[in-house]
Amino acid sequence: MDRMNNLCISEQLHQEISLVQRQQMSALCSTWLRPTNTGCIYEDKSPGTCEWIWNSPEFVQWASSSPVPTRLLCIHGVSGCGKSMLTRSTVKGMREKKYQVLYFSFSRTDGDRKTLDSLARSLLCDLLVETSDEGVLSIVTELKSRNLITTGDVLEALLKSVKSVTGPIYCMIDGVDECDDEKNDQDQGLLKCILNLTKFPNGHVALVGRPYALQTAITLTPLVIEMNPSVVKSDIEMFIHDQLEKSPIPRAHGLKDDAVRTLCEKSDGMFLWVKFAMEDLHGAITPYHVKDRLRNIPRGLQNMYRAFFLKLLERLDDMQLKLAKSILTTAIASCRPLTIVELQYPYALGVGPIANLEHHRFLQPEKLICQVCGGLVNITDGILRISHVSVKEFLTRSDEHWLSDADRGLRYFQIDMRAAHLSLGTACLDYLTARLFDLNLADSDTLVAVETRYPFLQYSSRHAMSHLVQSGPPSTATLDKLDGLLESESFLVLVEYLTMLQVDDLFSLDADMRTLLLWKDTSDCEGGPSLSKLLSILKQELDRRMNRFGKDDMRTLRVQYAWDSFKDEIPDAHNRDSIVTFREGPKDSAKVATHIRKLINGHDKLSLAAQLDMTFILRTHLRLMKGLKEPLKILFEFILSSARKMPVSALLIIGDFYRRLDKLDDALKVYRAALAKVNGMEGPDKFMVLRRTGSILIDQGEYTRAEESWRMTGEGQQKAAGRDHRESLQSMY
Structure with missing residues (x-):
């Protein structure tokens, strides 16, 4: 009996150890795949909305666990009709019903969510987590062991993994129109990948996006759902009722009934339009104003944006308008979403000298941003983002649109991307040049303290060059600013800081400098940074550190690294004196x-x-x-x-x-x-x-x-x- 008990205990222990090992390997593979974070997909929705999808014949057939001839579903609609909310809600509902669901959302404003490679990695990681399948883990482990891994390899591993899983796998892919890769060709890009997935009896894929991105896919399947006004009508009504319940608009005088009727009629099935309409109604101060605004509320998202910006011009004073334009420009042109603290620096640097920066910091940042920008932006966890890609599309339209009668008066808000990049790049240069940074770079643990002390340092040092090279040929003023940075006391400290910040991508520093020098050559202006000037500065600093610290000290070797990176570009650099030797x-x-x-x-x-x-x-x-x-x-x-x-x-x-x-x-x-x-x-x-x-x-x-x-x-x-x-x-x- 004791022997049997010991065997049982031993077997149980072996199973527990194997489970832990599988979990550790799964976690390691998930980290290696670098998937996009989808942990925030469960966004709140108005009660009762998005439920119609479960009764849609097309969706019911697609979601069936029984073998079906067609496993590709296309859901399309115009901007702001609620596609993303529907997708997130459906994924949540299917997971609650124990479906094996993979989810991905493309985004034009997020560099990690724009490519077929990012889709493949995220879906493969999702599959690893959702199924806990030994076959999938084996495939991913084998993929990880290869010498060279291409997007094609990841896609092949995804296909093998789906095929190996028992039971149906459902993939919901949102924002197809925001994917950088080819979307309408059966023989390449995204659509080829999707069609390969649906060849398996257990492979079900739903594509969600604007109509133009699904033109070819729609012709390949009978399962097509168009989110037109009639389809989302009941959801729009529930959404409007929910928004009105939360609003200060009283029921007296039939105001809420009028609002429901008018908003339902004019919304044309666009939830985003309703959000802006509700924001406008919240500005009414009397029942008469509510009725007046309901009468004059414009139809269509473009017209709603026009009305919104006209009211900003009427409501905001000159300083507030400048702030609104600065916030929108910075949010649209920035290389990554900025924190509220970071966001204040481009504005402050544009209105006053760096010595008085604190005088131009916002007193109540979130309240002020909401006051001047309203629903055009969202703030989540202290990070500001444009509320919808259509806001960016409206503000960055070409000149001919802004010269029309409807838009001429709004041209103050037009965002020229070259000018926006120049503005942000200049702000970064001003921040880096005009102050001496007291950085203790001996210990990486101090990086957090450094960035707390200098909140705009990480962004400005990392992205200044990127903004400048996207701003068109440089002017004399910009080249002078670059010269000022190169010759400032902060320059070498900043190089060391960036080296520490990008230790796993050190060659990007060399590439950035060479890109900057190529960009400088697109201008006929004299002056500006040059390799010979850079090497001269490095040589002087190298001499100084050798004399002070010795040739083997890390402070000397860091400058030696910078010298080695660029000296091959100058023919006689190898013959110069004072080079560290070993x-x-x-x-x-x-x-x-x-x-x-x-x-x-x-x-x-x-x-x-x-x-x-x-x-x-x-x-x-x-x-x-x-x-x-x-x-x-x-x-x-x-x-x-x-x-x-x-x-x-x-x-x-x-x-x-x-x-x-x-x-x-x-x-x-x-x-x-x-x-x-x-x-x-x-x-x-x-x-x-x-x-x-x-x-x-x-x-x-x-x-x-x-x-x-x-x-x-x-x-x-x-x-x-x-x-x-x-x-x-x-x-x-």
Whole structure:
């Protein structure tokens, strides 16, 4: 009996250990896939709305668990008709009913949610979480182990995973019109992926978006739902009743009945229109004003925007108008959504000197923003976003629209994207140039404290160049500002700060500087930054730090890194004096190996400072080595075994070293470890790994795989920098 009990206990323990191991591997794979966060999809809706979908014959057939001939559902409608809310509500309802549902929403204003690659990764991760299927985990684990992973590989893994799962899988994909990839071609892009999914008996896909993005898909399935006014009529009525119950409009004088009748009649099935109409009614101060506004309320979303902006012009004083324009411009042009604190700096820098910045900070930020912008923006968890992509589309229309009789009076609010980028880029430069930042960069734990002390530092240092290169050819004034930053006391401190901030994408700093110099050459204006000027500044600082700290000190090596990044661009730079040098020899190699092992040992995760130290030491030392000394060989094996906590830049340096010694298999192994860390990202580090991988594969005769590597580089460069950028053009040849 005891033996039987022990066997049972042992078996139970084995199962528990296996479960924990599966959960750990699943979590690791989910993190590696870098999925888009869909944890916020369960947004509140008005009671009773979105329920009609469950009785729609098209949806009922699509959602059937029995084998059905057609498993593609298309849901389309105009802007503001409630497509996204319907999708989120349906996903929530299906999950509550224990359907296996995958969800993704494209977004034109979120760089992580615009591509087929982001869709594939998110759906595959969703499938891993929703099903807990051993087959799916095995497929994803195998995918993770590959040398080179393309979007095609992720899509193939997704298809295999769906096929391997028992029971139907339902995918709901919202915002198809906001996807950057091809949407209407059966033989490529998004639609090809969707059609492949629906070939499986258990693969059900619903596409949701504006009609033009679903033109081809609609012809391929009888399951089509158009969210026209008659379909959403009951939802619109419930939504209006719900909004009126929360409003101060009284029932007396039949006001609420009039409001329901008028809003239902004029809404044309657009929830977004109703939101703006309700905001307008809330501004009425008497029953007469309510009735007057109901009589004059415009039809159509475009006309509603026109009326909304006209009222802003009438209601706001000059200072408030300037604030509203600044907020909208910044929110639309920013590289990422800004916090309310960050948002105040572009405005403050535009109205006064940096010495008086605190005098131009908002007294009651959220209240003030809502007062001047109303429903045009949303604030969630302290982050401001444009409320709907149609607001951006309205404000950034071309000149001919603003010259029409209907819009000429609103032209104050027109947003020219080049001018917007120039305004934001200039604000970033002013912030970075006009103050001396007291940064303690010895400890990465201080980064949070630094960003609390200087709230606009992270954004301005990281995105100033991006804004400037999108602002058109530079003017003399802009070039002078750049010169001022280059020559300021803050410049080298900012370079060190950015290096720490982007330790896993160090090559983007080099790429940004080269892009900036190319942009400068698009202007006929004299002056501005140049490589020779940059190298002169670095040389002076390098001399100063060598004399003060010594050649082996990390403060010296950080400047050495910057020098190494650019000196090859200047023919005589190698002959200049005062360049840090290292001896080659086993003692030096042993010293480097010992130092780096100390950095790694005892830490589950390396601090940013330690990652930087490792990168700089390896780069400075290995560039002079002509052979693989035994201490370094042992060190590299140790680093590869701990690759998950290594910076990508350090792995690249080691891979390059192996490649220089013609140890191609070893180099490929290191690049594989580096690529695993940057998959799902689009940036210079990833493109460099892909290029190096392609070159090695050519040398090894793997031409098909090499072509795929270079193709991925070209496509990624085009998405990141545009088709006409030098790096994009070079990657095509």
